[in-house]
Structures are given as C-alpha cells and as structure tokens.
Amino acid sequence: EDQVTQSPEALRLQEGESSSLNCSYTVSGLRGLFWYRQDPGKGPEFLFTLYSAGEEKEKERLKATLTKKESFLHITAPKPEDSATYLCAVRMNYGGSQGNLIFGKGTKLSVKP
C-alpha cells in the first residue's frame, strides 16, 4: 500500500537550534514530492517541489532534499515564527491526470525563544 510517513510527530527546538524533519515514502511511480507548511486553522502553504533523487531546494532557513526513499526538510537556525506543522505529500503516476496527493500526518514544530 502506498504511504507516506513523517517523523518525528512533534519537535521542540530552541531558537537557533538546527534540525531535520523526515518524510519516508513507499509508493510506485513517484511523480513528485511536496512540502507544505500549515499554521493552525489555515490551509497548507506550498514550500517546495522535488522531482528526482539528489534534488535540493532552499528557501530562507529551509532546505529540502530527496533520495529514492525519503526526503528531509532541514531547518537552519530556526526562529519562533517557523513554528508550524510541516506536511509532506507525494504524487504518483495516475493515468495522465494530476492524480491525488498522499499526505503524511505531519511534524508539529515548536521553536522557543
């Protein structure tokens, strides 16, 4: 069964303490892996798309990487405003349509000043 697993479920960091979030997936025909940030009561905000193993994307304090079985979201010197739930999603090949996104349960990040 295709699935996406994120770890840890929750992560508490001190401001400036760098760390990584993990997203592992077991899907066939991966078309893309997506990272989103979600604040309480709001919709997910798009961060990155990764298409092939070895690819990396960066945005401010965030860097996403992809291997054949997992992706990492590295957070360098986080600030309290980085506190949110980070979601990972994968899209599979599906007969030419956009298919659907399979989401992990997310990692809830708290950054304390």
Next chain:
Amino acid sequence: KAGVTQTPRYLIKTRGQQVTLSCSPISGHRSVSWYQQTPGQGLQFLFEYFSETQRNKGNFPGRFSGRQFSNSRSEMNVSTLELGDSALYLCASLLSTGNTEAFFGQGTRLTVV
C-alpha cells in the same frame, strides 16, 4: 494575484442535513482538488476536477459529491451529514496540465452536531 477562495469559512450543521461548499481557484488554473482534514486521519483526497469532469476520486462514500463549472469554480456537497464528517475541507488549485504544485485555500471548517 488572488489566491484560492473558499466559502464559507465556518459552518455548523445538524446530523442528517446536507451542505454545499464552494471553491474559486486561482485565475487561470483549471484543475481543482478537494481534501478532508481531520486530527486522526490527516489530509485525505476526496476528488479532482478538470474542465468540468471528475478525473479522480478518493475512497469516500457516495454522500460526498462535487462538480466544476465552466469558469473552473467548484462545489462539493455532502448529504445526510454524520458526526464524523466534522472536519476542515480544503480545496486545492492547480494549473491545467503537467506535474504542478497544488495551492490550497484556507478551508471550510464544518462542524456537525
């Protein structure tokens, strides 16, 4: 550039009633997907529409239905509401073709009492 607009933001309904939620995608986007988000199950795919046609459907009962209009706006309907339908319903907007990013609206919070 306007984002994805979902209305209403909040709804309270009684068991057995039906509800209609609306989504206006980003201008120029022709594909709309719907997701249900609950604390226990996370984000789960409901259905996908492109050019007024349903292209993909998730594993939800027939009480959940949707449609897309010629201006790409989409509605989803849930009939005979159950307590378990209480959730955040999210709409995602995508470009018409290709392996593109999904941009989410703020969601509609449905509470069934």
